[in-house]
Amino acid sequence: MGGPVRSGRPGAGAGGAVRRGVPAGLLVPALVGVAFLLLPLVGVLARTDWPSLLHHLTTPQVTQALRLSLVVSGWALLLSLLMGVPLAWLLARVPFPGKALVRSLVLLPMVLPPTVGGVALLLAFGRRGVLGPWLESTFGLTLPFHTAGAVVAAAFVAMPFLVISLEGALAGLRPSLEETAASLGAGPLRVFATVTLPLLAPALAAGAALTWARALGEFGATITFAGNLPGATQTLPLQVYLLLQDSPEAATSVSLLLLVIAMAVLVALRGRWTGGAVREARATPPEGAAAAADPAGFADLGAPEEGPTLEKPPIRPGAEVGAGPAPAPAAEESDLRAELTGYTRFPLTAPAGTTIAVVGPNGAGKTTLLSALLGLTPRAHAEVLLGGRDVTRLPTHRREVAWVPQDGALFPHLSALANTAYGLRARGVPRAEARRQAREWLTRLGVGELAGRRPAQLSGGQAQRVALARALAARPRLLLLDEPLAALDQTTRARVRHTLRRHLAGFGGVCLIVTHDPVEAVSLADRVLVLEGGEAVQDAPPAEVTRHPRSPWVARMLGGNAWEGAAGPDGTVELAGGGLLTTAPGEAIPPGPGAPVLAVIAPEAVSLHLARPEGSPRNVWAGTVRELTAVGSRLRVLVTSPEVPALVAEITPAAAADLGLTDGTRVWTAVKATEVTVVGL
Numbered sequence: 001m002g003g004p005v006r007s008g009r010p011g012a013g014a015g016g017a018v019r020r021g022v023p024a025g026l027l028v029p030a031l032v033g034v035a036f037l038l039l040p041l042v043g044v045l046a047r048t049d050w051p052s053l054l055h056h057l058t059t060p061q062v063t064q065a066l067r068l069s070l071v072v073s074g075w076a077l078l079l080s081l082l083m084g085v086p087l088a089w090l091l092a093r094v095p096f097p098g099k100a101l102v103r104s105l106v107l108l109p110m111v112l113p114p115t116v117g118g119v120a121l122l123l124a125f126g127r128r129g130v131l132g133p134w135l136e137s138t139f140g141l142t143l144p145f146h147t148a149g150a151v152v153a154a155a156f157v158a159m160p161f162l163v164i165s166l167e168g169a170l171a172g173l174r175p176s177l178e179e180t181a182a183s184l185g186a187g188p189l190r191v192f193a194t195v196t197l198p199l200l201a202p203a204l205a206a207g208a209a210l211t212w213a214r215a216l217g218e219f220g221a222t223i224t225f226a227g228n229l230p231g232a233t234q235t236l237p238l239q240v241y242l243l244l245q246d247s248p249e250a251a252t253s254v255s256l257l258l259l260v261i262a263m264a265v266l267v268a269l270r271g272r273w274t275g276g277a278v279r280e281a282r283a284t285p286p287e288g289a290a291a292a293a294d295p296a297g298f299a300d301l302g303a304p305e306e307g308p309t310l311e312k313p314p315i316r317p318g319a320e321v322g323a324g325p326a327p328a329p330a331a332e333e334s335d336l337r338a339e340l341t342g343y344t345r346f347p348l349t350a351p352a353g354t355t356i357a358v359v360g361p362n363g364a365g366k367t368t369l370l371s372a373l374l375g376l377t378p379r380a381h382a383e384v385l386l387g388g389r390d391v392t393r394l395p396t397h398r399r400e401v402a403w404v405p406q407d408g409a410l411f412p413h414l415s416a417l418a419n420t421a422y423g424l425r426a427r428g429v430p431r432a433e434a435r436r437q438a439r440e441w442l443t444r445l446g447v448g449e450l451a452g453r454r455p456a457q458l459s460g461g462q463a464q465r466v467a468l469a470r471a472l473a474a475r476p477r478l479l480l481l482d483e484p485l486a487a488l489d490q491t492t493r494a495r496v497r498h499t500l501r502r503h504l505a506g507f508g509g510v511c512l513i514v515t516h517d518p519v520e521a522v523s524l525a526d527r528v529l530v531l532e533g534g535e536a537v538q539d540a541p542p543a544e545v546t547r548h549p550r551s552p553w554v555a556r557m558l559g560g561n562a563w564e565g566a567a568g569p570d571g572t573v574e575l576a577g578g579g580l581l582t583t584a585p586g587e588a589i590p591p592g593p594g595a596p597v598l599a600v601i602a603p604e605a606v607s608l609h610l611a612r613p614e615g616s617p618r619n620v621w622a623g624t625v626r627e628l629t630a631v632g633s634r635l636r637v638l639v640t641s642p643e644v645p646a647l648v649a650e651i652t653p654a655a656a657a658d659l660g661l662t663d664g665t666r667v668w669t670a671v672k673a674t675e676v677t678v679v680g681l
């Protein structure tokens with residue numbers, strides 16, 4: 001196919017709106033703005049005495065000032081890094097009272113006139129300033145008229161650039177990346193060195209470059225605080241000021257030098273540090289032509305069926321991880337026993353090899369449960385025994401609990417292979433061996449040929465499988481998947497679910513999957529744990545939860561018609577919204593007449609007719625078709641009725657065609673009494 005390569009990602013078409021034409025009302029003032037900024041630069045270029053340029057720039061005064069400028073700006077950068085990095089970290093990561101005030105203080109030098117900054121520095125560190133005498137008597141350090149003073153002045157005005165840039169980057173760093181790294185076994189130092197620092201590097205470099213450039217150009221605070229002493233504090237900008245009076249041509253030449261340096265920094269920033277590299281990586285065609293022809297990555301999805309089967313991850317206490325294939329763990333070694341307190345409060349036990357679907361409405365505590373098991377949230381506490389080993393007081397990276405957050409949290413700066421090898425490397429497996437095992441895992445998950453790609457070059461489905469491979473490769477005892485398929489479209493979801501089921505079947509530990517998808521819950525899990533308001537309202541096999549849902553929410557979530565009501569006489573249910581439901585004579589309605597109950601009717605048990613059906617069904621109501629939705633190969637029909645709450649029927653498309661159903665068709669709905677399940681609330 002010779003069609004255009006689709007990105008498949010939001011924002012791929014960004015720029016289209018701009019190309020359609022810029023309104024003149026914006027264009028004209030914008031162009032005036034550009035001219036306003038450009039003309040002074042043109043002035044410098046036009047008035048430069050080019051033949052004398054080299055001479056002007058190599059006079060002893062200018063070279064001395066240049067040397068001094070480099071020394072001062074270098075030290076100012078170092079000072080800014082020493083103070084600014086921790087400051088940015090605290091501002092971005094640590095809640096403390098008065099944070100807004102501290103942030104304003106950090107930004108103040110940016111908006112303060114530099115001369116005012118200089119005066120303030122004099123009053124603080126000058127000979128008669130607050131700290132000046134002490135600095136002089138204790139360290140013999142005098143700042144005014146000394147190079148150290150010029151450094152202090154430059155650092156004062158330049159440091160905010162570093163703090164702002166770094167704080168923004170830190171705040172934008174998804175916590176899930178560092179938390180996932182910890183869940184893969186990486187200690188805090190390793191997480192910092194391998195995840196935090198590489199991801200912050202562009203912002204750090206950008207901030208450092210801007211800080212250095214600002215320090216290099218500093219004038220007002222320096223001349224006010226440190227004076228204008230040749231060889232000690234007379235930096236290039238001060239030199240320009242002096243030259244302007246005696247030799248304007250030389251001043252123009254030096255200005256040109258400073259201008260070129262500033263432009264070079266900005267051009268370098270734009271090209272290398274502000275996302276250009278990332279954009280480039282995205283635009284690079286992925287290895288192999290298949291990627292262009294198969295942007296969603298479906299081609300590889302069929303493969304796993306025939307692929308090698310998953311050996312159970314070796315999970316043994318004290319076993320040397322990564323020392324080649326190891327025997328499957330004894331089941332009891334990876335049992336889960338947890339006692340949760342706080343927002344989520346219930347006991348949770350599961351034998352090894354169990355997959356539990358965790359379901360519940362928004363805010364039910366599903367994510368909190370996973371975070372508590374990882375030891376990552378103050379909102380809940382989990383006493384956790386894994387395979388008989390108490391991990392409660394262990395930090396996340398030593399729990400052997402791997403987490404796959406909703407977005408996969410693949411490390412964007414690492415290839416799929418390096419991502420997958422991450423947990424093994426964290427546990428000390430040598431690099432070559434870790435990569436070999438990682439490649440095996442990727443192959444098992446059907447994404448072996450994507451090993452060299454960065455996450456930005458993977459489709460949603462591919463990324464999910466790499467994330468899963470990465471978690472499984474770390475050989476956890478407990479695997480936590482937070483909505484692993486939520487980001488995928490229906491087709492991909494079905495395929496990835498299939499792969500997931502196969503691999504979970506071979507996983508030796510306990511697996512918890514948070515999901516909002518009833519199909520996922522029923523098809524992937526051995527048990528469904530229903531949470532509501534932090535409590536476990538039901539924990540039972542899928543069939544049991546489907547047949548006897550213990551809450552209206554779970555009944556609806558699993559696709560049933562669930563009506564609240566009160567137990568009436570003779571096996572009837574008086575529906576809360578009005579209407580009466582007849583149940584089978586044998587249907588025991590706990591705990592007795594008048595008790596609140598939930599009546600559940602499976603959509604497949606609702607039949608639709610154009611004429612009132614005669615005969616056995618005990619529950620027959622007139623209604624109107626309101627909505628037809630395809631669910632797999634079946635159709636779901638929403639029918640509203642004045643007699644009972646809205647009802648969903650599931651029928652074949654052929655039956656719908658026979659009845660000529662469309663929006664607004666008047667129908668009769670019928671439900672046999674034996675098809676009504678009643679659950680006490």
Ligand SMILES: Nc1ncnc2c1ncn2[C@@H]1O[C@H](COP(=O)(O)OP(=O)(O)OP(=O)(O)O)[C@@H](O)[C@H]1O
Pocket residue numbers: 343360361362363364365366367368369379
């Ligand atoms: N960072 C937080 N700080 C304070 N409270 C929080 C925080 N995150 C969640 N909560 C609260 O904790 C409770 C449980 O939230 P949790 O995220 O575990 O729910 P959930 O079942 O995962 O919901 P969802 O389906 O919306 O993801 C909610 O009441 C929520 O408002």
